[in-house]
Amino acid sequence: MEGEVRFDAGSRGAYSTDASNYRQIPLGVVVPRSIEAGASAIEVCHRYGAPVLSRGGGTSLAGQGTNAAVVIDWTKYCHHLLAVDPGARTCVVEPGMVLDDLNAELAAHGLEFGPRPSTHSHCALGGMIGNNSCGATAQRTGKTVDNVRRLEVLTYDGLRCWVGPTGDDEMARIIGEGGRRGQLYRDLRGIRDRYGDDVRHRFPDIPRRVSGYNIDALLPEAGFDVAKLVVGSEGTLATVLRAELDLVPVVEHTAMLVLGFPDIADAADAVPGVLEGVAPVRLEALDDRLVEFMRAKHLHLESIDALPAGRGWLIAQYGGESPDEALEAAYTTLRRLGRNDDDEHVRLTSAPVEQEQLLKARESGLGATARAPGISDTWPGWEDSAVPPDRLGDYLRDLRRLFAEFDLDRPSLYGHFGQACLHVRIPFRLDEATGVAAYRDFLERAADLVASYGGSLSGEHGDGQARGELLVRMFGSRIVQAFGEVKAAFDPDNRMNPGKVVAPFALDGDLRLGADWRPGSHRTQFGFPEDDHSFSRAALRCVGVGQCRRPDPRGGVMCPSYQVTREEEHSTRGRARLLFEMLEGHEDSPVRDGWRSTEVRDALDLCLACKGCKSDCPVGVDMATYKAEFLYQHYRGRVRPMAHYALGWLPALAKAAKVAPGMVNALLNAPGIAALGKRLAGVAPQRDAPAFAGETFQQWWTRERAHRQPGPGEANAAVLWPDTFVNHFAPHIGKAAVRVLESAGFRVAVPAGPVCCGLTWISTGQLPVAKKVLRHTLDVLRPWIEAGTLVVGLEPSCTAVFRSDAAELLPQNQDVHRLSKRFVTLAEALLHHAPEEWHPSPLRRDAIAQKHCHHHAIMGFSTDTTVLHRAGVDVEVLDSGCCGLAGNFGFERGHYDVSMACAERTLLPAVREAAPETLILADGFSCRTQIEQGNTGRVPLHLAEVLQDAVPGERPEPTRFPGERAGRTVTAAAGLVAASLLWRRLRP
Known part of the structure; x- marks a missing residue:
């Protein structure tokens, strides 16, 4: 077939689970390059009797996205918008298309696909159809089933056709023609006729009934709509090849009303009153427990600070053709409730940014409640039940009593309250036998509870394996029998995602953990303090939300390699699955070799160690740290790749080069030798390496300023950190920083001897060396640390080491913890620590900025934008993600194509298109190098260089040395140094 066929251990491991509690190892993975190729793959599976699982974004919470089957991943290639009819408000899409991508393409027509689950940035339309997804906007547009017009489906035994509503005459024609399609429609008509009255009686009449098959779509009053029957069937009936969808106009103007209540159950009681009169386009809710978790995780702090008084909140959003119309709709509701906008329990806003922030806070619920501080790990299983809206408050109170009966620490309750759909993650103990037994008991009791309210087991996420066994408690045995007959009509051999919904596997079977889960103990170099000092706990941190699979970072960084390759193994989630x-x-x-695993090594090879996941992942997976630990363990006592020696030991090479930088630079450009050197050093042949400055920053400091250096403890002292990159390659940045800091009232000091953060050794997994380097640095800085002196970093990656990595490598070292609190960026020093208020001269310049990944992940970039605005620089922070160079990554052989593809997504085109007078800002040495070597013709600047022009008074021209900017080649010298280091390591 035309596609990628993978039965290797790494691929099988990466697809072993979804976002649920369940884990099943697939037979293999197929990534079709076209719809026809996918159909061919299913034909092959049918020929050999292999079960099939069609998969979208893999974020299912009920276990329907994992199976011992051939997994077909449609998202890499089959993600196109095939047709749009603005007049009819319809479109045709392939199953792998991401929802946000679809709506971005439809924006020009003023249309969108209505349902918008919280995973909208990375969920696929095929998965939404399979799960009958909803989201907050379903308050206005309904579930996915309400927005599907027709589907092209393929059954396991080869029937391929478009299905949709079917009139009596058309049905008679199809059945009369006979064949496989005629038999299918005859069987479905018989099921309708036998069970129609049961369906009318037993299907709950509520907005969010997602559980079970949509047999009600076969009723005469529903138009015998086979497409709507297939929606929500979780891939158990047929594979969706293409979908014709109904579209809705984009709501142009909105206003948001937030109401505070004493408790979340009280908020639920108020839902019917809010729904009367003007209907909101969304009606969401969150409780104080969720806010507590978000605050502990530093998620959306501005949003939760904007909430009105209360311990439970309703968030109602209203739409209109004008801002005034939307605002008036909110005021109408407020007046009907007898409140006004002066009430401390009320917040009303029409500002789009504030509304988006509040919605993001609500959408972060799953990530905020997973790995919540202060309670045991939380899990899905009963995460999306739904009841009639007018009974929601009482249901919540009864559910809380059930939590207390099972001694389950008070979970957070939130969700889509306008349609009475509740979200909750519960601290089940799924790693022990008694906990697993309690899990089953609780789900059975909870199913009986929601059925007693006339509700649904699932109001959004489907049944899968978590609730398939429980359907009889909701629908009764006769309806469940009808579900079985529908399954048999489509898939008589039970090969389509078997064990889900119909004839389900046990709800307490195939658990990701389970009572028989026994991970080995591991002595590690990192302390993993946030994971109980356990690498096993760290590897469990990923819960499968899948934000790392966003095709576009949209304000974040993670995960650059996935954005380029669209490979599950190259996402943070895929790598976490393999580590697990x-x-x-x-x-x-399938991964049997532990730390020596080549599958894990290969999956981590394209990890840029950007640390974007540490901040962008809602549960804080830190793949850069995991990669460093793995590389240490994997290569312990073994020969490493040559790039680890040549690039990992860069600070040592730079120290040696400062003796005769001119000679070294001349050798670097020697014809023939350079190519040999790159080969020996494991460096990409396409790369030019930075050349060494004629005078280091520390040498300049000793010659020009050392006599003015303050001592530890002296007033207004600040240590300027001479990182390897500024010191040896760009000393003009250090000089500019000195001038800027002095203008703000600091008395600058610079360490005299060699110091280093150890980053290059950390990123290549040479952790014992990194620890040794860090201890030496702490010895040098000890007098300054003891005095509490501020230390200012210029290279973001080095600053991030002292703010994060160092404490994890040396968790018992108190100096590390003291230093982390006093190590700041240049912007932080100026804005928060300057001895006197800093008054820059207004520059009146425009700029675009590439934020360094570590800066974004550890320190945050908002302080820099504030400082730039104060200096009169109108800066646009590029939504470009990682630059792609990422320290040693982009220089290593085999990484060049991925590195440049990352840069060409947004960064390099934006730099090329920038006006000549626009400043290009990039604090990171890697970012500046990538821009310089990316055929842009532009010279990027560090923040210190820009601010130097804003310092009042005459600006001295910094001394520039030959080769201070990017050089031309990585040389034989690098290869010789690498060979020398290797010999030193291996000699007796």
Whole structure:
């Protein structure tokens, strides 16, 4: 077939689970390059009797996205918008298309696909159809089933056709023609006739009934709509090849009303009153527990600070053709409730940014409640039940009593309250036998509870394996029998995602953990303090939300390699899954070699160690740290790749080069030798390496300023950190920083001897060396640390080491913790620590800025934008993600194409298109190098260089030395140094 066929251990491990509690190892993975190729793959599976699982974004919470089957991943290639009819408000899409991508293409027509689950940035339309997804906007537009017009489906035995509503005459024609399609329609008509009255009686009449098959779509009054029957069937009936969707106009103007209540159940009681009169386009809710978790995780702090008084909140959004119309709709509701906007329990806003922030806070619920501080790990299983809206408050109170009966620490309650759909993650103990037994008992009791309210087991996420067994408690045995007959009509051999919904696997079977999960213990170099000092706990941190699979970073960084390759193994989630399999906790794991695993090594090879996941992942997965630990363990006692020696030991090479930088630079450009050097050093042949400055920053400091250096503890002292990159390659940046800091009243000091953060050794997994380097640095800085002196970093990656990595490598070292609190960026020093208020001269310049990944992940970039605005620089922070160079990554052989593809997504085109007078800002040495080597013709500047022009008074021209900017080649010298280091390591 035309596509990628993978039955290797790494691929199988990466697809072993979704976002649920369940884990099943697939037979293999197929990534079709076209719809026809996908159909061919299913034909092959049918020929050999292999089960099939069609998968979208893999974020299912009920276990329908994992199976011992051939997994077909449609998202890499089959993600196109095929047709749009603005007049009819319809479009045709392929199943792998991401929802946000679809709506971005439809924006020109003023249309959108209505349902918008919280995973809208990375969920696929095929998965939404499979799960009958909803989201907050379903308050206005309904569930996915309400927005599907027709589907092109393929059954396991080869029937391929478009299905949709079917009139009596058309049905008679189809059945009369006979064949496989005629038989299918005859069987479905018989099911309708036999069970129609049961369906009318037993299907709950509520907005959010997602559980079970949509047999009600076959009723005469529903138009015998086979497409709507297939929606929500979770891939158990047929594979969706293409979908014709109904579209709705984009709501142009909105206003948001936030109401505070004493408790979330009280908020639920108020829902019917809010729904009367003007209908909101969204009606969401969150409780104080969720706010507590978000605050502890530093998620959306501005948003939760904007909430009115209360311990439970309703968030109602209203739409209109004008801002005034939307605002008036909100005021109408407020007046009907007897409140006004002066009430401390009320917040009313029409500002789009504030509304988006509040909605993001609500959408972060799953991430905020997973790995919530102060309670045991939380899990899905009963995460999306739904009841009639007028009974929601009482249901919440009864559910809380059930939590208390099972001694489950008070979980957060939030969700789509306008349609009475509740979200909750519960601290089940799924790693022990008694906890698993309690899990089953609780779900059975909860199913009986929601059925007693006339509700649905699932109001959004489907049944899968978590609730398939429980359907009889909701629908009764006769309707469940009808579900079985529908399954048999489509898939008589039970090969389409078997064990889900119909004839389900046990709800307490195939657990990702389970009582038999026994991961090995691991002595590590990092302390993993946020994971109980356990690498096993760290590897469990990923819950499968899948934000790392966003095709576009949209304000974040993670995950640059996935954005380029669209490979599950190159997402943070895929790598986390492989690390979990590597722990040897399950006997059936496809990854059998532990730390020596080549599958894990290969998956981590394209990890840029950008640390974007540490901030952008809602549960804080830190793949850069995991990669460093893995590389240490994997290569311990073994020969490493040559790039680890040549690039990992860059600070040592730079120290040696400062003796004769001119000679070294001349050698670097020697014809023939350079190519050999790059080969020996494991460096990409396409790369030019930075050349060494004629005089280091520390040498300049000793010659020009050392006599003015303050001592530890002296007033207004600040240590300027001479990182390897500024010191040896760009000393003009250090000089500019000195001038800027002095203008703000600091007395600058610079360490005299060699110091280093150890970053290059950390990123290549040479952790014992990194620890040794860090200890030496702490010895040098000890007098300044003891005095509490501020230390100012210019290179973001080095600053991030002292703010994050160092404390994890040396968790018992108190000096590390003291230093982390006093190590700041230049912008932070000026804005928060300057001895006197800094008054720059207004520059009146425009700029675009590439924020360094570590800066974004650890320190945050908002302080820099504030400082720039104060200096009169109108800066646009590029939504470009990682620059792609990422320290040593972009220089290593085999990474060049991915590195440049990352840069060409947004960064390099934006730099090329910038006006000549627009400043290009990039604090990171890697970012500046990528821009310089990216055929842009532009010279990027560090923040210190820009601010130097804003310092009042005459600006001295910094001394520039030959080769201070990017050089031309990585040389034989690098290869010789690498060979020398290797010999020193291996000699007796």
